[in-house]
Amino acid sequence: MSFSVNLRNVTLKYGAEDALADVDLDLEAGKIYGLLGRNGAGKTSLLSLIAAFRRPTAGDVLVGGEPVWENAPVVSRVALIREGGDFDDTESVKATIETGQIRPSFDMAYALKLADQFEVPLKKRVSALSRGKRSVLAAICGLAARAELTMFDEVHLGMDAPTRDAFYKELLAEYMDRPHTVVLSTHLIDEVANYLEEVVIVDRGRILRHADIEAFQGMGATLTGPADAVDALGLAALAEQRLGGTKSITVADALDAGTRQRAAAAGIEVGPVGLQDLFIHLTDPNRTGA
Structure with missing residues (x-):
């Protein structure tokens, strides 16, 4: 029972x-x-x-x-x-x-x-x-x-x-x-x-x-590539990092097929987000609306 x-x-x-x-x-x-x-x-x-x-x-x-x-x-x-x-x-x-x-x-x-x-x-x-x-x-x-x-x-x-x-x-x-x-x-x-x-x-x-x-497990994604190309996708980021001309962002939502195609065409690498990392980003006290 x-x-x-x-x-x-x-x-x-x-x-x-x-x-x-x-x-x-x-x-x-x-x-x-x-x-x-x-x-x-x-x-x-x-x-x-x-x-x-x-x-x-x-x-x-x-x-x-x-x-x-x-x-x-x-x-x-x-x-x-x-x-x-x-x-x-x-x-x-x-x-x-x-x-x-x-x-x-x-x-x-x-x-x-x-x-x-x-x-x-x-x-x-x-x-x-x-x-x-x-x-x-x-x-x-x-x-x-x-x-x-x-x-x-x-x-x-x-x-x-x-x-x-x-x-x-x-x-x-x-x-x-x-x-x-x-x-x-x-x-x-x-x-x-x-x-x-x-x-x-x-x-x-x-x-x-x-x-x-x-x-x-399918909720978030990380996108890493040329900063201008990442910004051009217009995605709301939970977190972001930048090193020189390269930028990496974490998003909370799954990417649709069109966004993935645009990312690939712009030389942006798309990867998964682990549950722990997603939790950290979602509950970040410095993030508006966390």
């Missing part, structure tokens, strides 16, 4: 400040989503609302078609795993894992298998774990929750590259074995791009873009 997520005109205020403003968002059940945004953009606030950690100041947050706030039957099947985990540092790793059994679908045998696989010592206190092992423990609790909606908020922080790769592969294997809804909030965009089905970009408390990964 999987949960859908629907937000309608959602605002969340911290004091007089809007952490989120008039957010509308629809996440279909049974997909892996990437949630991207710069620090302070509102990613964690958004996930906290979906997990019912916070109540919206205005608007409706629905999970599985039901209001999530103070809805224990739904909340018990939603897992939000935050960076470093929300653990009692005085407990042992094993005792910490065992607390996950308050969830109706928690798989203790799977959790212990993952602890062995990722070499997390069960007898150690949580306080004695390195930052990387603490992050792994959080990931284990999220995977073993077997929730209908599982959200990982920067849970990879502290993991080294091989451990992150093993986590992504385990996440995908668990998803394929038991389709459910997954949200990955991360700054390591290119690392996870191949695992995502849709991407949501949050910027300054609003949804900037939401599309499937193929749309993002």
Whole structure:
């Protein structure tokens, strides 16, 4: 089973400040989503609302078609795993894992298998774990929750590259074995791009873009060539660089066949833009309308 997520005109205020403003968002059940945004953009606030950690100041947050706030039957099947985990540092790793059994679908045998696989010592206190092992423990609790909606908020922080790769592969294997809804909030965009089905970009408390990964991969382009020829195309640039008589620009939209033909005729090289570079350009605080 999987949960859908629907937000309608959602605002969340911290004091007089809007952490989120008039957010509308629809996440279909049974997909892996990437949630991207710069620090302070509102990613964690958004996930906290979906997990019912916070109540919206205005608007409706629905999970599985039901209001999530103070809805224990739904909340018990939603897992939000935050960076470093929300653990009692005085407990042992094993005792910490065992607390996950308050969830109706928690798989203790799977959790212990993952602890062995990722070499997390069960007898150690949580306080004695390195930052990387603490992050792994959080990931284990999220995977073993077997929730209908599982959200990982920067849970990879502290993991080294091989451990992150093993986590992504385990996440995908668990998803394929038991389709459910997954949200990955991360700054390591290119690392996870191949695992995502849709991407949501949050910027300054609003949804900037939401599309499937193929749309993002075909969205932008880089054009490099004689400066006058590049300018003559008349394209709106997200970013540009110039070296002598050569100019390179990044555009957010896919180029039509006519533009590509004109670029080729003018000696302009056209290349793709990676998801991470596109994200950086789209959310550049110095760009008007970012």
